[in-house]
Amino acid sequence: MNAPLPLTDTQLREVQALDAAHFLHPFTDHQALARRGARLITHAHGVHIWDARGQRIIDAMSGLWCVNVGYGRQALADAAYRQMMTLPYYNAFFQTTTEPAVRLAARLCELAPPVGGRAFTHVFFTSSGSEANDTNVRLVRRYWDLMGQPQRKIIISRRNAYHGSTVAAASLSGMAAMHAQGDLPIPGIVHIEQPHYWALRHEGETPADFGRRAARWLEDKILELGPERVAAFIGEPVQGAGGVIIPPETYWPEIQRIVERYGILFISDEVICAFGRLGHWFAYERFGTQPDLVTFAKGVTSGYVPLGGVLVNERIARVLIERGGEFNHGYTYSGHPVACAVALANLDILEAEALPQRVRDDTGPYLARRFAELTDHPLVGVAESCGFVAGLMLVRDKATLQPWPEAWEVGMICRAHCFDSGVVMRAVGDRMIIAPPLVMTRADIDAMIACIRTALDKTWAEVQQKAAA
């Protein structure tokens, strides 16, 4: 690893000034960031990142839910280098193909277990999760056109879902703040309520009962719209950006029953949840659902280079191929050979180190145990996890789960203390969430929990002061 020396204050300020002058960061209040100056990350290794001041920080978010095999993997750099020297780019538009794309498509289809007697036979490649979900919108509408049911256009998604930020993917997303900017959603995309037990449970309702009730919101919506107008349902197995919302175990089986009953397509958006994150290669294995389309990105390359795509089952692929003629959709980088070569090397690592199985059988249960211990902290109302995603709910009153005043931004206070305490956590409102690299050992988990505890203590001290003021 090339570990750069820490920057002097002058050097750091120069980069921060250029950053503020020229770089429009994603999902950022640019004025506020310019005032504060961005934290400059300089290098990374294993489960750690370093900032320009030389502080080592445990990356409990795997970058942005993506660095599944950890940082600094030579094999991925070698794969990219070899492919760049052999064939850095070629397209797949005009009856041409490249071997990494072919091999990766075949390997993904082999890795994805068949569901409902149907295999995943094909892959459409993109460079991101957003593009992959845009592809899904095109694919499902194309499918129903070819099936002679062009009136089936509507895609049902959920509030507080995240499916990306392009116009179609942001429409599929259920984020009110995104929809408010740019007249979204586009027509033909509607939302039902999310399966968020802690936010939406009735008094005395069990998680199991809530899960079934939440799934039936899908049935209600299908009946309201008319089943003959509904093309597909899309959902994240565990909502990630929405705050690691883990649905009760009763939710997905009921959703599966409903999509089958009305014959609508089921898109499992596994951009976060696939490639071992929930202890399986694919999250539909964890929940026993039977999707027709599976969105992937992030973990397929562990984020080393951009790549995304859609796994397509034979029900859809056959119609598209046998009846379709030309499908007028694609990207310059669909099947980019360097990205696909890196993905193949990444899958080799996941397989050789048995990372999905390790998360399922060893480190996932260990993380669940250590994370649950945090409920003894006065700030923590709920601590829950599923594989290698986890969330803490910070509350004012543990008994009633009464929240802190929104304006206090307790989650943001905690996020800042996390950085200072040597761990990256993300705040979604007052939910503190993590998605650690799958290579984390039990010792790494212990170190991470210790940092989180320190950050919680500092946050607690700060909010106590605020409450007393």
Ligand code: PMP
């Ligand atoms: N779907 C899900 C479930 C995601 O979490 C994300 C990104 N966080 C996306 C889609 C969009 O992916 P990208 O940012 O690569 O466009």
